[in-house]
Amino acid sequence: MARTPLVAAAAFVAGTLVAATTTAIAGSGSGGGSDVNSRQTTTWLTVKVADAMGTRDTITWVPTGSFASSAEVRVPRYPTTAIQGRDTKDLALSAVRNEQVSAQLAIASGHDLHGVRASAGDLTGPGGARISGSSTQVRFVRYVPVQRSKSEMDWSATIDQVSSATEVSGDRNPDVVGDALQEGSSVDVPAYAAQPLWFTFHIPKAAKAGTYTGAVRVTADDGTKVTYPLSVQVADAAVPDPKDYDFFLDVWAQPETMALNSGVELWSDRHWKLIEAYDKDLASRGQKVINTTVVDDPWHHQWSLGTRRSQTATPYSSMVAWKWDGSRFSFDFSRWDKYVRTALKAGLGPDIGAFSMLAFQDGEHLTYTDTRTGKTVYENVDLGGDRWREAWGEFLPAFEQHAKAKGWLDHTWLSFDERPADTMTVVKDFVHEVAPAFDDRISVAGSVNTESIASDLSVDWGGIDQMTAEKAEERRKAGKITTFYVYGSPAHPNTLSYSPAVEARMIPWISAQRHLDGFLRWSYDSWTSDPFTQPVYIFSQGDEYLVYPGKDGPMSSIRWEQLKEGIEDFELVGELRRKEGGSDSAALTEALATATRDLDGRTKNVTDIETARAAVVKELTS
Numbered sequence: 001m002a003r004t005p006l007v008a009a010a011a012f013v014a015g016t017l018v019a020a021t022t023t024a025i026a027g028s029g030s031g032g033g034s035d036v037n038s039r040q041t042t043t044w045l046t047v048k049v050a051d052a053m054g055t056r057d058t059i060t061w062v063p064t065g066s067f068a069s070s071a072e073v074r075v076p077r078y079p080t081t082a083i084q085g086r087d088t089k090d091l092a093l094s095a096v097r098n099e100q101v102s103a104q105l106a107i108a109s110g111h112d113l114h115g116v117r118a119s120a121g122d123l124t125g126p127g128g129a130r131i132s133g134s135s136t137q138v139r140f141v142r143y144v145p146v147q148r149s150k151s152e153m154d155w156s157a158t159i160d161q162v163s164s165a166t167e168v169s170g171d172r173n174p175d176v177v178g179d180a181l182q183e184g185s186s187v188d189v190p191a192y193a194a195q196p197l198w199f200t201f202h203i204p205k206a207a208k209a210g211t212y213t214g215a216v217r218v219t220a221d222d223g224t225k226v227t228y229p230l231s232v233q234v235a236d237a238a239v240p241d242p243k244d245y246d247f248f249l250d251v252w253a254q255p256e257t258m259a260l261n262s263g264v265e266l267w268s269d270r271h272w273k274l275i276e277a278y279d280k281d282l283a284s285r286g287q288k289v290i291n292t293t294v295v296d297d298p299w300h301h302q303w304s305l306g307t308r309r310s311q312t313a314t315p316y317s318s319m320v321a322w323k324w325d326g327s328r329f330s331f332d333f334s335r336w337d338k339y340v341r342t343a344l345k346a347g348l349g350p351d352i353g354a355f356s357m358l359a360f361q362d363g364e365h366l367t368y369t370d371t372r373t374g375k376t377v378y379e380n381v382d383l384g385g386d387r388w389r390e391a392w393g394e395f396l397p398a399f400e401q402h403a404k405a406k407g408w409l410d411h412t413w414l415s416f417d418e419r420p421a422d423t424m425t426v427v428k429d430f431v432h433e434v435a436p437a438f439d440d441r442i443s444v445a446g447s448v449n450t451e452s453i454a455s456d457l458s459v460d461w462g463g464i465d466q467m468t469a470e471k472a473e474e475r476r477k478a479g480k481i482t483t484f485y486v487y488g489s490p491a492h493p494n495t496l497s498y499s500p501a502v503e504a505r506m507i508p509w510i511s512a513q514r515h516l517d518g519f520l521r522w523s524y525d526s527w528t529s530d531p532f533t534q535p536v537y538i539f540s541q542g543d544e545y546l547v548y549p550g551k552d553g554p555m556s557s558i559r560w561e562q563l564k565e566g567i568e569d570f571e572l573v574g575e576l577r578r579k580e581g582g583s584d585s586a587a588l589t590e591a592l593a594t595a596t597r598d599l600d601g602r603t604k605n606v607t608d609i610e611t612a613r614a615a616v617v618k619e620l621t622s
Helices: 005-016 043-053 067-072 255-260 269-283 334-346 386-406 421-434 461-466 469-477 502-513 558-579 586-595 608-621
Strands: 059-061 091-097 100-108 113-120 137-145 168-170 175-182 187-189 195-202 210-219 225-238 248-251 289-293 300-302 308-310 321-324 329-332 351-355 365-370 375-380 412-417 442-446 456-460 481-485 518-521
Touching: 067 091, 067 100, 067 558, 067 608, 091 100, 091 608, 100 113, 100 210, 100 558, 113 137, 113 195, 175 558, 195 558, 225 608, 248 481, 255 269, 269 334, 289 334, 329 386, 365 386, 386 421, 412 421, 421 442, 456 461, 461 481, 469 481, 481 502, 502 518, 502 558, 502 586, 502 608, 558 586, 558 608, 586 608
Parallel strands: 091 225, 248 518, 289 351, 321 365, 351 412, 412 442, 442 456, 456 481, 481 518
Antiparallel strands: 059 100, 100 195, 113 187, 113 210, 137 175, 137 195, 168 175, 210 225, 300 308, 321 329, 365 375
C-alpha cells in the first residue's frame, strides 16, 4: 500500500530520532526504575501519533474542546485519533466563591520538548477586583503503566471493562494512563507524546461576583509561546470550608505506607510529619473519619490454597499494643492517642473509627505480646467462644474508659468491613453486654442487610437500590449516617486508575440524587513498594489508592481532584435544597438526572456535569 508523504516523513523521523532523557517528571517524586513518561515512541506509534497531530510542529489543544469540561477526560499519552480542541482559542470557566475549578491544556510536538511551563496570570474582575495568579496551581499529568490484577477475582473489573480506549494508550509495552499530578516548575516531553498541563483555580471566599479576565500561557525552551485569553464567571454563591461540608467522606488511610514509600523509619518524627501532611490533604476534602486500627492487620484473610495474608502489599499494624500476662490482657493506647491527636489537629474528624473486632474474610484471631516470654503470639479463636469473649470482654471496657477520659467517646465507633448480618448480630449483642456505650456507634461497610445494626452504614453498590431515598431520610432523622462505596466493582462508575475521569466527579452527584450522606472508599494510600512502576498488588489498579507518594506528602491524582469538585457540587445541591425548603424542584430533579443519566464514563457526554451544575447555580442565584 502506498504511504502518504506525511506518514512516510513521520516514519523516517521515528527511525532517526536519538533517544532523549526526560527527567523533569521521572526524576522527582517517589519511585525508581524506568519511567514510562520518558519513553520514546516506537516507529509504528510515531506514525499513528503523527497522523493524529497532522504536523511535526508543536501543537497545543483543549481536551474536549471546552476548558470548562476539559478536566473530565484523561488525555492519552499517544493520541492516535484526530486531535480535537486545537481550534479552541478562548478559555472560559464558571465558578462560585470558595471552591476550586480544574481544567487542562495539552501539548505535543514532533521533536523532544524541554522546559515546558504553564502559568495563569492575575484575573481582573468587577470594579478592579483581582484574583491573584499565585492562587492558581499548575501541575503536570504523570503517566503510569497499566496492569491487570495479578489474581482476577470474580468481581474484579478488568481494563477492557473499565477503561476508555481513548484514555488508555501506548504500544502495549506497556500501555499507560495519565493519573498522577506531578508538581514542579517544568516538564520535558518526548517527541510524539502528549503532555497535559493541569490547572487548579482557587476562587477566594471573598471574591466579588462577576466576570474575571486574564490569560493562560504555555512556553517551552524551543521558543514555543502560546497565550490563551481566559474568562472566569464567578456566581453570587459559595461553598463552605471543607470542615463544614455536609458531604460525609470516609476514605481509609494507611499510615505504614506513608513511611515505607518515603524511606522513613516507621513511627519516627519524620513519619509523624508525613502523617500530618496526608491528614491535611484528607481534611481539604472534608474527611469526617479518623480511621484507626486496634488490632494487627484487620484485613488479614484467607487466600488460595489455604494461605493467610493481608489484602494490602504492606499489612496494617495495630495502634494499640495488646499484652497478656497469663491471666489478664492489658492495653497500651499511646500510639492510638497520638494518631488521633495528629488527625484532629490537621482538621480531620470528629469521628474516630476503630478497626476491627472481626477479621476480614478470615477466622477470628488475637495477636498479642506474652509478657512472660516477650514473644508475639498469634492465637486462633472462635467467634463468640470463651477466649474471644475473654479478650474482647477486657478490651471493650478498657477502650471505652480510655476514649471517655480523652473526651473522644461520643465520636468513637467500632468499625467493620463487609461482615455478614449474622456475624454482626453476635458482635452487637456482645457489645451491648460488655460496653453498651457503643450500642449506637457501630459502623459497617457492606450489605444493606446490616442496616438495623449499623448506625453508620456504607452500602455496597450491589445493594444501593435497596437503600431508597425514603429509608436514607428516615435514618438521617434518627441521627444515622448512610453512604455508599465502590471497590473493584462496579466497572462503572468507579475511581480506578483508568476509570474515565468524569466518573469520580459524578460519584457525589449519585449520593445527592439518592439522598445519601456521602461516599466511602478503600483505600487512600495502600500502595505497592512503587506504584509508578508496579501499580498493582492484587486488585484492580487504583482500588487500593487515590493518591500517590510524593516527596513530603501526597501527590494528587486526576480522580482525587475530580472527587473534590464533585463534593463541591454536592454542597451546592444541598444549599439549593435548603433554599427550596428541603424538597427537590423540577429544575433540581432534572439537573440530578442529567448529571447521572449515564454511569459509564466511556459513553457519557462530558458536558452533563457542567450542564447540571449550571442549572443548580442558576436556581441558587435567581
